[in-house]
Amino acid sequence: MSVQPAETDGKKGLVEQAWQAAVGLVVGLKSTLRTMFEPKATVIYPLEKINVSNRWHGLLALPIDPETDNDKCIICFQCERVCPDRCIHIEATGKGKDRVLTRFDIEMDKCCYCGLCVEVCPTEAIVFVPHYEASTYNRANLLYDLDDLHRAAPKEPIATGVVKVRRQVGGTR
Amino acid sequence: MALRTEELILNMGPQHPSTHGVLRLIVTLDGENIVDAQPDIGYLHSSVEKMMEARTYLQNIALVDRGMDYLTAMSNEEVWVLAVERLAKIEVPERAKSIRTIMLELQRISSHLIWWGTFGIDLGAFTAFLWAMRERERIMDLFEASTGGRLHHVYFRIGGVNEDLPEGWTDRVAEFCDYFLARLPEYDDLITGNPIFQARTKGVGVLPLSTAIAMGASGPVARASGLSYDVRKAHPYEVYDRVSFDIPVRTAGDCFARYEVRMEEMRQSVRIIRQCLEHLPAGEIRSKVQVALKVPKGEVYARTESPRGDLGIYLVGDGSDKPYRVKIRAPAFSNLYALTEMMKGWKVADVIAILGSIDIVLSDVDR
Amino acid sequence: MSWEIAEKLRARFPEVELFPRPGEGEHHEAPPSPPTPPAPPAPPAPKRPAHEAPPAFLTPGVVVPRERLLEICGVLATDAEFGLRYLSFVSAIDRPEAGQLEVLYHLYSFETKDELALKVRVSREHPSVPSVTSVWDGANWHERETYDLFGIVFDGHPNLRRIMMTDDWIGHPLRKDYVYQDPPWLVEAARQRQRDIEGLGLGERA
Numbered sequence: 001m002s003v004q005p006a007e008t009d010g011k012k013g014l015v016e017q018a019w020q021a022a023v024g025l026v027v028g029l030k031s032t033l034r035t036m037f038e039p040k041a042t043v044i045y046p047l048e049k050i051n052v053s054n055r056w057h058g059l060l061a062l063p064i065d066p067e068t069d070n071d072k073c074i075i076c077f078q079c080e081r082v083c084p085d086r087c088i089h090i091e092a093t094g095k096g097k098d099r100v101l102t103r104f105d106i107e108m109d110k111c112c113y114c115g116l117c118v119e120v121c122p123t124e125a126i127v128f129v130p131h132y133e134a135s136t137y138n139r140a141n142l143l144y145d146l147d148d149l150h151r152a153a154p155k156e157p158i159a160t161g162v163v164k165v166r167r168q169v170g171g172t173r
Numbered sequence: 174m175a176l177r178t179e180e181l182i183l184n185m186g187p188q189h190p191s192t193h194g195v196l197r198l199i200v201t202l203d204g205e206n207i208v209d210a211q212p213d214i215g216y217l218h219s220s221v222e223k224m225m226e227a228r229t230y231l232q233n234i235a236l237v238d239r240g241m242d243y244l245t246a247m248s249n250e251e252v253w254v255l256a257v258e259r260l261a262k263i264e265v266p267e268r269a270k271s272i273r274t275i276m277l278e279l280q281r282i283s284s285h286l287i288w289w290g291t292f293g294i295d296l297g298a299f300t301a302f303l304w305a306m307r308e309r310e311r312i313m314d315l316f317e318a319s320t321g322g323r324l325h326h327v328y329f330r331i332g333g334v335n336e337d338l339p340e341g342w343t344d345r346v347a348e349f350c351d352y353f354l355a356r357l358p359e360y361d362d363l364i365t366g367n368p369i370f371q372a373r374t375k376g377v378g379v380l381p382l383s384t385a386i387a388m389g390a391s392g393p394v395a396r397a398s399g400l401s402y403d404v405r406k407a408h409p410y411e412v413y414d415r416v417s418f419d420i421p422v423r424t425a426g427d428c429f430a431r432y433e434v435r436m437e438e439m440r441q442s443v444r445i446i447r448q449c450l451e452h453l454p455a456g457e458i459r460s461k462v463q464v465a466l467k468v469p470k471g472e473v474y475a476r477t478e479s480p481r482g483d484l485g486i487y488l489v490g491d492g493s494d495k496p497y498r499v500k501i502r503a504p505a506f507s508n509l510y511a512l513t514e515m516m517k518g519w520k521v522a523d524v525i526a527i528l529g530s531i532d533i534v535l536s537d538v539d540r
Numbered sequence: 541m542s543w544e545i546a547e548k549l550r551a552r553f554p555e556v557e558l559f560p561r562p563g564e565g566e567h568h569e570a571p572p573s574p575p576t577p578p579a580p581p582a583p584p585a586p587k588r589p590a591h592e593a594p595p596a597f598l599t600p601g602v603v604v605p606r607e608r609l610l611e612i613c614g615v616l617a618t619d620a621e622f623g624l625r626y627l628s629f630v631s632a633i634d635r636p637e638a639g640q641l642e643v644l645y646h647l648y649s650f651e652t653k654d655e656l657a658l659k660v661r662v663s664r665e666h667p668s669v670p671s672v673t674s675v676w677d678g679a680n681w682h683e684r685e686t687y688d689l690f691g692i693v694f695d696g697h698p699n700l701r702r703i704m705m706t707d708d709w710i711g712h713p714l715r716k717d718y719v720y721q722d723p724p725w726l727v728e729a730a731r732q733r734q735r736d737i738e739g740l741g742l743g744e745r746a
Contacts, residue, residue: 004229017368024367031362032300040309053314055321055336082464084232112233120464128321128700153478218704220713229589259598386625389678400650407653471596472559474646474657476628487599487646487657489633500631500644510681516575539704 019106023033056130057113060106062149063127071150072125075099077122085110088117104149109142176245180208185524187216193291193528194535196509202521210516210524211373212509217539224425225499225533230331230466233496243502244287246275246322247280248479250329255410256475256488257331260467266457269333270411273447275346276328277411278442282353283312283328285442292432293364295529296373301364305414310358331466333459343450350443355382357440366438378527380517381426386472388509388514392482393438393462394531397423397430399537404478416448428530435532481505481532492525505537543600545622545654553612556604558598559572559657569636599646609660616647623649624656627672630682632690634664634716641667643692651707662692666745671697689714 043050052058059066064072087110092101117126138140186197201209212513216313220242225233235251244290251273258265265273286305294300313323319338321327351511364370366528380390385398403420405413468490476485482504491497508531515527543561547611550556616624624647633642645658660669671694672679683694684703691712694700702709711718721728 020368024369028300028363029361029368035304041310046273053318053321053339055319055339056317057321078464082229082231084235086227112235112239113322113325114238115321115335116231116327118236138736139733215702215706217564220704222689222715223718260596318666384677387677388684389627389676402650447575452635462686469596470594471598472657473598474628474655485646487629487631498631498633502646504631506681506685507678510678 032076043122052130052132054130056132057115057133058127058131059108059129059148060144061127061129062113062125062146064150071101072123073101074123075101076122078120078122082116084114084116085112087111090145093128100142101146104146106144106149107142108144109139121157176411178203179338183521184449188215191486193481193533196533196535196538197530198524198528200516200521200524205520205522207519207521207524210513214509214535214538217535219347219540221540222499222501225496227495229494230305230468231464231497232494234331235325235327235436236416238327241503242479242481242484242505242534242537243324244252244284244534245480246277246325246490247328248477248484250326251277251411252475252477252479252486254331254435256473256486257466257468257475259475260471260488261331263332263462265333267454268456269458270451271449272334272458273329274411274413274416275446276319276326276334278445279315279346281442281480283309283437285439288435288480288529289360289364291401292529292532296366296526298364298370301360301369304356304363305358308353308380308404310472311352315342315345315349318345330459330462332462333457335371335459337458343453347450350447354440354443360436363508366433371429374432374524374530375428376425376427376522378428378519378530379426380511383423385426385511385513390482390510390511391504391507392478392480393434394432394482394508394511396421396470397434399424399528404483405477410475410477412449413445415452416445418445420451421531423465428526429531433532440486461513467492467494468496476502479504481534481537482508501540503537505533505535506540509533541570542654543622545649545652545656546600546602546702548621549602549612549656552610553604553610553616556602556612559659560595561597561603581670582602582740597656601659603659603661606660606662608676609658612668613645616658622656623651623653626650626683627676628655628680630679632686632692632714634714636716637728639664641690641692643667643669643686645672646691665689665741666693668693668695670695671700673697677696684686688712691715704719704729704741 029093062073064070065072075090077090080086080088080090087102089105089107090101092099093102094100115128118128134142181201181202183202184197185200189193197213197216198279199211199213219240221236223240224240225236228236233253234250235254241249257263267523269467286309290302290305291435293299293305297494316326317323320328321336322328324343378396380398384398385395385400390398391402399422401420401422404410406420419437419440421434421441423433470490470492472487472489474485474487476483478484483502484504485502487498487502489498512531515531516524519527545556548557548559552613553742560681601703616622626648628648629644631644633643633644635642640661641664642660643660645660647656647658649653653712662669667690669692671683673694674696681703683697684700686692686693687697687700688702689712713720
């Protein structure tokens with residue numbers, strides 16, 4: 001049933017084939033040569049950093065509201081409920097106006113950065129911050145508690161535009 | 174007296190650098206000729222269909238994103254929200270439909286670029302990969318600006334899209350279209366016109382039309398064998414019935430035909446994007462749908478054309494906020510099955526060319 | 541999305557059973573009423589939420605008896621009247637409350653753009669259906685997958701082995717009563733992680 005492979009271009013002579021291959025190679029090399037003189041498409045990452053968009057799904061944070069000096073969380077548990085990975089854990093004590101947050105943990109290693117928690121939050125208490133350097137050597141460090149989430153809320157993105165970072169002593173490491 | 178020969182069984186993968194993902198190919202060789210090639214799959218199986226039964230309809234958008242084909246997150250989201258919208262009878266605003274179409278076509282280009290780059294690497298051309306990544310990076314930037322994610326977007330919602338396009342985004346897309354069309358002739362110089370590339374792909378791995386249909390192949394693989402079928406034309410969704418585009422069809426059925434079909438599809442995608450940008454309506458981007466949406470009882474099959482072929486979801490709703498059963502019809506699964514027929518009779522050196530030409534993603538095969 | 545093809549199939553094989561058509565459950569009882577003077581408007585029915593409505597089958601489909609499956613499939617695939625040459629997928633739906641598994645086939649015709657879902661009901665204890673690989677070659681892997689994930693035996697399949705799970709896997713994951721148990725090493729890894737987190741203390745985390 002199977003089709004036997006035909007000899008490719010069996011009619012053409014070896015010389016002709018070689019000549020065509022050489023021409024094809026030259027045409028291709030011309031393109032690559034042209035690309036050599038175009039501006040670079042890459043950045044040297046640890047030394048240069050690329051700006052990310054302000055919708056970037058980076059780390060999650062609970063920014064501090066300057067008016068109340070506290071976060072805006074109203075403890076409605078909506079983010080905990082909508083999270084597909086169940087990585088948000090909230091606990092609270094007290095009743096009515098005295099209700100305070102005692103625990104707001106996000107397991108960032110489980111988080112899939114879908115943004116559903118940010119979307120359902122009625123008070124915009126939980127937000128994405130444009131930060132992309134969260135790697136660590138220990139998985140346990142990726143459990144973010146209330147303090148971490150308050151601290152992780154910077155006023156502005158970590159990088160704006162392609163910026164040169166000062167070369168550290170001892171090369172790129 | 175004939176020379177006594179023995180068949181040799183060659184294991185390729187699951188960690189072979191040229192297999193696309195964790196695929197194991199058990200190739201039976203007679204000398205250099207392939208007698209049989211059996212793919213061994215399941216290394217990436219995560220039972221997405223089971224996981225989806227435990228999540229709500231909204232949460233599942235985040236799951237299909239990464240649980241299925243990870244290179245075409247938008248297409249996965251599209252087929253899921255389409256199935257839910259049909260079953261729950263939810264209307265989508267016109268602007269959202271146009272935005273979705275633009276996103277889907279951008280995703281198609283980016284997925285085809287990855288295929289083009291890896292196909293080049295498979296056949297020994299390293300530059301192709303770097304160039305493909307350079308162009309894809311621009312698409313990723315566009316995705317990042319509008320959705321916040323580069324690979325996994327979670328952008329489509331049941332009844333619309335998550336956020337409106339940021340300011341100036343459409344101009345950037347138009348700019349990308351011009352840029353990309355200018356780049357495509359360079360691709361032809363580098364790979365398409367290369368006689369070595371043609372010698373390795375023309376006439377290799379032929380899949381006849383009748384076999385392609387019988388084995389369930391779809392998408393560019395079937396279209397290269399002469400099947401003029403595209404879900405976007407046959408069962409239009411979003412705004413595909415209002416834009417004009419051609420379905421590239423080849424009849425040769427070999428690796429080069431599959432290559433040509435995908436290259437032409439990228440040009441057609443640019444054409445679709447330009448038309449959508451021109452007629453992008455203003456207005457709502459999302460109809461009101463509650464977070465814990467309860468979908469009526471019933472069953473529906475929604476199909477879309479993903480970059481790999483006919484991607485469908487058979488959704489069974491039971492009136493609760495979680496699906497009762499989801500069957501994902503993965504295009505790469507059937508295309509990979511057709512590989513067994515494509516390989517027979519070719520030399521062992523052609524394995525990688527044939528495998529690269531069908532453009533599989535193992536996460537789509539295994540789910 | 542036309543139900544004609546399902547009607548045609550029932551005309552030929554009266555024993556097949558059509559899926560309930562959309563809205564059929566509500567209007568089924570109402571006989572064609574003769575033109576009468578307009579009756580006083582009936583009190584509006586209490587509005588029910590959409591998710592409590594009777595099931596809606598938006599894809600045309602039929603339920604086929606197990607014994608006739610191969611014959612019907614052969615007709616559907618080869619007869620010019622149907623021309624469903626393309627098998628999209630084979631799968632199953634578990635209905636534990638009915639004690640049944642529904643084997644599901646989805647067929648498609650490129651010429652008429654018709655689609656048809658086929659269902660075969662089998663018992664959960666010893667499910668088996670004839671294999672359709674002789675009709676559509678592409679059913680091969682799909683049936684293997686269905687066997688793997690649901691435990692349905694396809695009689696006459698050329699190579700019925702597990703395809704997704706490992707060969708020594710116990711159980712069929714997509715059944716509703718399947719419970720997954722973590723292997724011991726994974727349980728230990730999770731415990732270790734818990735110890736790591738506790739050992740760090742609250743203030744030391746970066």
